[in-house]
Amino acid sequence: MVKQGYMSGGAGYVLSKAALSRFDRATRTQRCIPLDSNEDLEIGRCMQHIGVKTMDSRDPEKKETFFPFSPALHILPGNIPKDSWYWKYIAHPNPSGPGCCSKHMISFHYVQPDMMHIIHHFIYRMEAYGVKAQSYV
Numbered sequence: 001m002v003k004q005g006y007m008s009g010g011a012g013y014v015l016s017k018a019a020l021s022r023f024d025r026a027t028r029t030q031r032c033i034p035l036d037s038n039e040d041l042e043i044g045r046c047m048q049h050i051g052v053k054t055m056d057s058r059d060p061e062k063k064e065t066f067f068p069f070s071p072a073l074h075i076l077p078g079n080i081p082k083d084s085w086y087w088k089y090i091a092h093p094n095p096s097g098p099g100c101c102s103k104h105m106i107s108f109h110y111v112q113p114d115m116m117h118i119i120h121h122f123i124y125r126m127e128a129y130g131v132k133a134q135s136y137v
Contacts, residue, residue, distance in 0.1 A: 002041065002044040002045050002048055003048065004044075004047075004048055004053060004054050005044070005054050005091050007040055007043070007044060007054065007066075008040055008066070008068040008089075008109075009039055009040030009043065010040070010068050010109030010110070011066040011067050011068055011106070011107040011108060011109045012066065012106070012107050013043070014057070014106075019047065019052045022050045022051075022052055023043070023046060023047065023050065023052070026046055026049070026050045027046070031046075031049065031050065032045070032046030032049060032050065056091075056092070057106075058092060058102070059102040059103075059104050061102070062092070063094070063099075063100070063101060063102040063103075064092070064094050064100065064101060064102060064105075065101075065102045065104060065105055065106045066106055066107055067101070067105070067107065067108045067109065068086065068109050069086070069108070069109060069110060070108055070109070070110040070111060070115075071108050071111065071115075071119075073096065074096055074100045074101060074108070075096070075097070075098060075100060075101065076096070076097070077095075077096055077097035077098075078096060078097075079096055080096050
């Protein structure tokens with residue numbers, strides 16, 4: 001059991017240098033031995049064991065930035081089945097639909113390579129007609 005919760009691994013992780021260094025040391029000294037399956041749960045267990053705290057990755061408006069499913073499942077209302085594991089394990093319930101997501105989204109899981117290229121094209125190579133381009137940090 002992971003009392004502090006754990007990061008769903010499909011959309012990726014963000015670790016501080018210190019957390020990564022502790023994790024590396026723990027796996028090298030066999031204090032944590034990752035198993036072949038459920039790597040995200042095992043990493044969560046290891047982080048808890050070595051004293052690395054999980055943090056809230058939502059934006060200042062409390063909207064999610066990491067998503068365990070494809071964009072369509074999160075952005076289109078009602079696409080995540082009511083009996084999904086998602087609703088059981090999510091630390092901060094987040095509705096599906098257009099308001100689901102931070103405007104500073106970081107990643108989605110289950111995005112096929114062709115869709116990655118399409119998303120990249122829409123974000124970086126197109127501008128809406130009549131809208132002045134903004135500079136992003």
